[in-house]
Amino acid sequence: MDPGLITIILFGFMLALLASGLWIAISLMAVGFLALEVFSSAPAGSLLATTVWDASWNWALTALPLFIWMGEILFRSRLSADMFNGLAPWLSWLPGRLLHVNIVGCGVMAAVAGSSAVTCATVARMSIPELRKRGYDESLSIGTLAGSGTLGLLIPPSIMLIVYGVIAQVSISRLFMAGVFPGILLISLFMAYVMIWSLIYPGKTPKSDISLTRADLAFLALEVVLIAMLWAFAGSLADLALWMSKGIAAGNPEFDDDSITGGTVVFVLGLAGTIALAQISTRTKLLVPVLCLITAVLGSIYGGVATPTEAATIGVIGALVLAAASGSLNWQTFVDSLMGAMRTACMISFILVGAAFLSIAMGFTGIPRALATLVENMNLSPYMLLAALTLLYIVLGCFLDGVSMMVVSASVVLPMVQNAGIDLLWFGIYIVIVVEMAQITPPVGFNLFVLQSMTGRDIMQVTRAAMPFFGLMLLGIVILTAFPSIATFLPNLMVGR
Amino acid sequence: MLRSLLDGLYRLSGYLAGFFLAAIGALIVAQIVGRFIGVAIDAIEVSGFCMAASTFFGLASAFKHGTHIRVNLLIRRFSGTPRKTAELWCTGIGALAAGYFSYQAIAMVWDTFSFGDMTKGLIIMALWIPQLAMATGAVILTLALADEFVSVLRGREPSYVSADPMNQVGEQL
Numbered sequence: 001m002d003p004g005l006i007t008i009i010l011f012g013f014m015l016a017l018l019a020s021g022l023w024i025a026i027s028l029m030a031v032g033f034l035a036l037e038v039f040s041s042a043p044a045g046s047l048l049a050t051t052v053w054d055a056s057w058n059w060a061l062t063a064l065p066l067f068i069w070m071g072e073i074l075f076r077s078r079l080s081a082d083m084f085n086g087l088a089p090w091l092s093w094l095p096g097r098l099l100h101v102n103i104v105g106c107g108v109m110a111a112v113a114g115s116s117a118v119t120c121a122t123v124a125r126m127s128i129p130e131l132r133k134r135g136y137d138e139s140l141s142i143g144t145l146a147g148s149g150t151l152g153l154l155i156p157p158s159i160m161l162i163v164y165g166v167i168a169q170v171s172i173s174r175l176f177m178a179g180v181f182p183g184i185l186l187i188s189l190f191m192a193y194v195m196i197w198s199l200i201y202p203g204k205t206p207k208s209d210i211s212l213t214r215a216d217l218a219f220l221a222l223e224v225v226l227i228a229m230l231w232a233f234a235g236s237l238a239d240l241a242l243w244m245s246k247g248i249a250a251g252n253p254e255f256d257d258d259s260i261t262g263g264t265v266v267f268v269l270g271l272a273g274t275i276a277l278a279q280i281s282t283r284t285k286l287l288v289p290v291l292c293l294i295t296a297v298l299g300s301i302y303g304g305v306a307t308p309t310e311a312a313t314i315g316v317i318g319a320l321v322l323a324a325a326s327g328s329l330n331w332q333t334f335v336d337s338l339m340g341a342m343r344t345a346c347m348i349s350f351i352l353v354g355a356a357f358l359s360i361a362m363g364f365t366g367i368p369r370a371l372a373t374l375v376e377n378m379n380l381s382p383y384m385l386l387a388a389l390t391l392l393y394i395v396l397g398c399f400l401d402g403v404s405m406m407v408v409s410a411s412v413v414l415p416m417v418q419n420a421g422i423d424l425l426w427f428g429i430y431i432v433i434v435v436e437m438a439q440i441t442p443p444v445g446f447n448l449f450v451l452q453s454m455t456g457r458d459i460m461q462v463t464r465a466a467m468p469f470f471g472l473m474l475l476g477i478v479i480l481t482a483f484p485s486i487a488t489f490l491p492n493l494m495v496g497r
Numbered sequence: 498m499l500r501s502l503l504d505g506l507y508r509l510s511g512y513l514a515g516f517f518l519a520a521i522g523a524l525i526v527a528q529i530v531g532r533f534i535g536v537a538i539d540a541i542e543v544s545g546f547c548m549a550a551s552t553f554f555g556l557a558s559a560f561k562h563g564t565h566i567r568v569n570l571l572i573r574r575f576s577g578t579p580r581k582t583a584e585l586w587c588t589g590i591g592a593l594a595a596g597y598f599s600y601q602a603i604a605m606v607w608d609t610f611s612f613g614d615m616t617k618g619l620i621i622m623a624l625w626i627p628q629l630a631m632a633t634g635a636v637i638l639t640l641a642l643a644d645e646f647v648s649v650l651r652g653r654e655p656s657y658v659s660a661d662p663m664n665q666v667g668e669q670l
Contacts, residue, residue, distance in 0.1 A: 021572040021587050023565045026594050048598060049605035053631055056552055057545035065518050065551060066525075309544070313525040335515070342515045343564040346555030349548070350565065401566060 003370035006039050010367070014408070024404045025347075028354035032361035040364040048357055055356035056349065059309070060166050065345035066312035067157040071113035072337040072344075073319040077328040079290060080126040083108065086287030096194035097205055099136060099144050102127050103190045106148035107183065108287075110155040111294045112315070115344075116402075116439055120149025120447050124454050135206045139465040140197065142451055146462065147469025148190055149447045150436035153402065155183035156298060157312065159348065160435060163403055164428045166352060167359075167410045172308045173301050174491035175428050180298075181486050182429050185479065189472045289325070293318040302494060348403055355407035362411045372415040382420050386481060389413065390434055390474075397438020397445075405435060429487040430480060437473045440466040503644055510637050511558030517551035517630075520544075542618030546627035553634025557641040563657040584649045584658075592642035599635040606632045 010031055017027040029048065036044035083105045091100040105123040113119045124145045131141045153160040156176035165172040198205045297315045300306035306314065323329035362368055375385065396405050417427050439447045442463045451462050480486055524540040524547065531538035559565055572583045606628045614624040645655055 018568045019571050021567050021569055021583055022590055023560075023567045023587070025565065026591050029598065030590075030594055045597075045601045046605065049601040052598070053549070053602075053605065053628060056549040056631065057542075057627070058548070059541045059545050062521050062525075062544050062548045065548070066522060069518065069522075309521075310525055310529060313522050313529070316522055317526070338515045338519060339511065339558075342511070342518045342551060342555050343559040343562055345518065346514060346552050346559045347564045347566060349552040350556060350559075353552070399568060399570060404566065 003365070003367050006035075006365055007367050007371070010035055010039075010365075018400075025350040025354040028351065028358045028408070032354070032358035035358075035361040035365050040361075042364050044361075047360065051357045051360050052353045055353040058166060060162070060172055061349065061352070063157070063172065063308040063312045064159060064162050064348060065341055066309065066316055067114045067159065067162070068344050069337060069341035070157075070312065070315040070319045071115060071118050072341045073316070073323050073329075073333075074112050074290070075118050075122055076333045076337055077319075077323040078326050079109075079287075079322075080105075080122045082287050082326075083123065084126045084130060094191070094195060095205070096191075096198035097136075098127075098131055098134065099140060099194050099198075099205075100191055102131075102141060102144040103148040103187055103194070106145070106151050107155060107187045108290065108294070110151040110153075110183070111157075111298070112290060112319070113152050114157045114159045116150045116152035116436070116447055117450055119152030120145055120450050121454070123149070124451060128454060137201075137204045138455075138457075139461070140194065140204075142455060142457070142462055143465040143467075143469050144190065144194060146440050146447050146451055146466035147472065148187065149450070150439045150473075151183055151186060153436050153439070154179050154186065154429070154432050156180065156301070157308070157315070158432070160402060160406070160432050161428060162308070163348065163352060164406060164431065167355065167407060168414055168424050168428060170424050170428055173304070174425055174494065176298070176301055176308065177491040177494055178425055178429050178487040179432070180490055182433065182476070182480055185486060186433070186473065186476050189476055190469065193468065193472055289322050293322065302490075304494060351403055351407055355410065358408075359411035368412050368415045371412055372419045375416050376419055380420070382422055383481065385417070385420050386422070386430070389417075390477065393431070393434040394437060394441065397435070397441050400438070402435035402438055405438060406431060423484070423488065425491065426484050426487050430477065433473055433477055433480070437470055440470055503640065506637060507557045507561055507641055510554045510634065514551045514553075514555030514558060517547045517554065520547045521551070537619075539619045542616060543620055546616075546630075549627060550630035550634075553631045554637075556634050556638040560638060560641050560645075561656050561660065563660040565657070581649060581652070584655050585646065588642050588646040588649055588655070592639055592646055595635060595639040595642050599632065599639050602628075602632040602635050 013034060014027060014031045017030060018024065022030075029052075033044050033048060036042050036047060084101060087101045087104055087108075088098060091104060092098060094100050102123060105127065106119050109119045109122050110116075113122065127145070128141065132138065152158070156179050158176070158179060161175040161179055162172055164170070165175050293315065296318060297311045300314065301308060301311045320329065320334075323333070380388070393405065393409075396409070400408065414424070418424060439445050440463075442448060442459060445463075445466075448459060448462050448466065451457075452459050455462070521544045524544045528538045528540040567587075572580065572587075575583055606625050609628055610623070610625040615621055616624050616627070645657070649655055
């Protein structure tokens with residue numbers, strides 16, 4: 001049968017199942033089953049069981065529930081209140097004042113949480129009432145939250161990058177590192193927009209009600225020095241670990257087990273520093289320790305001393321210690337965070353194993369190869385292909401959430417992209433930013449739902465507030481395409497690559 | 498009686514899933530500490546098995562809590578009989594699909610058992626033991642879906658709708 005016709009039938013079947021409200025994981029399996037049973041001679045039933053089993057105990061996947069758990073623990077701590085109080089004095093001198101707390105707060109939260117809904121909700125929970133009380137422009141305060149809330153998908157540790165890494169078989173450590181600078185790029189774009197907006201409408205930003213005393217300034221300076229020292233320390237330790245392991249590290253750098261003592265030392269020092277800082281810090285009880293935690297987690301991945309799963313475990317332990325230190329840890333919140341993480345991880349893994357089966361089934365029908373050849377024969381330049389894909393994902397994003405969008409398209413799009421000579425590492429960052437945009441497009445945009453329920457505004461108002469940030473992300477993609485090394489230079493520098 | 502038995506089963510399997518998730522963390526800690534003191538502990542394979550067990554035991558619990566995502570753009574606009582028909586379709590097809598998957602999973606576990614396949618990692622055990630988690634979890638999910646089908650048929654609101662985080666996110670935060 002003509003592959004084009006098979007594609008149309010299967011795609012139509014998938015759309016019908018999804019639109020009917022059937023759960024996404026089950027829909028994926030059903031479409032895969034149909035593809036195998038009708039359009040190939042392979043044994044669909046036994047392939048279903050074996051493929052799902054093989055996909056379900058993937059070692060790379062184990063980082064996923066642990067990072068979700070870390071976010072769940074911190075979500076239940078008093079981090080959001082501390083985030084607001086801790087960041088406000090730093091940022092209130094910029095044009096736009098406390099609106100920047102939304103953006104930077106989301107950036108920090110994104111570096112511990114890994115999912116955009118948790119990022120958005122944690123920051124919004126505290127900042128919306130505070131900003132409203134002070135009379136900030138509501139539309140811009142919703143927009144900054146909607147836009148920067150999506151950073152949770154990009155800034156490591158990111159659930160979306162783990163999912164992509166598992167599907168595309170790209171190193172998750174390298175993906176994490178590739179996400180850092182594009183994340184900072186987006187934060188800068190958002191902050192620049194807020195500043196320009198505030199300079200155009202100077203009357204709309206309320207006066208600052210934060211006056212810095214000399215003691216505050218001294219304390220802030222102390223914080224900067226301590227964090228810088230910690231980063232430098234982590235860096236030198238990573239170098240030391242590299243030096244120690246040089247003789248033995250001949251194997252796969254991803255699973256370079258022999259240099260792990262370095263990671264342990266970073267962890268212990270991070271923990272000690274955290275506790276010390278928690279003692280001296282009065283104004284920002286959790287913020288500084290959380291920054292230290294981020295340093296320990298990302299530093300150990302960057303230094304090549306820990307795999308993402310090990311870094312995630314360090315993150316969980318650190319989060320538990322911080323929650324205990326701030327008095328928000330008890331048996332109830334422990335069990336709640338564990339069960340919440342378990343359910344979210346279960347949902348994502350179920351979709352992933354369904355997608356693994358669909359992708360195997362698609363391979364048997366020969367569709368991905370046929371489509372890749374088709375695109376090749378159209379002689380599109382990589383830029384044209386990316387433009388077409390961006391358009392496709394924006395449309396898909398109106399109806400599907402991020403994970404589903406990525407896994408549904410992966411089996412067809414990845415061969416196409418690879419064929420066009422696009423780096424899969426770079427493409428991972430690209431696709432995550434496009435998925436971020438999907439989070440704020442109606443009618444299905446998870447961040448819009450979160451903000452809708454937290455502000456009590458209707459979905460149209462929230463959407464309109466988010467639109468400028470949609471445009472900024474589009475700009476971010478253009479910049480990233482023009483200068484791909486924004487994403488790729490850090491992973492290329494990585495220790496133990 | 499049957500009701501509390503079923504709910505207990507879903508809850509138990511959910512706690513098992515939570516246990517296996519925590520077990521991944523514990524295994525990784527053991528791996529790190531073990532290397533620090535010079536004992537080689539290879540947690541890669543076993544934590545993979547824990548991952549699978551956590552996923553499959555968690556299926557029913559996540560389903561009852563409305564965590565499994567779906568496109569409800571269309572059906573949330575329906576109410577009354579059309580909505581009931583749509584939910585019956587979803588739970589019905591879902592139960593059939595999960596049932597078929599359970600059947601295939603059990604067949605696979607049986608094959609592994611009769612061939613006597615072993616795991617390849619440091620800890621050698623029969624491969625059917627970790628695989629059993631997949632079959633068991635799938636069966637429990639099938640039960641939960643069929644259970645929901647019957648309760649929708651009786652005119653109740655499906656529990657995955659009333660427990661949907663999106664319907665109560667405002668209260669939580």
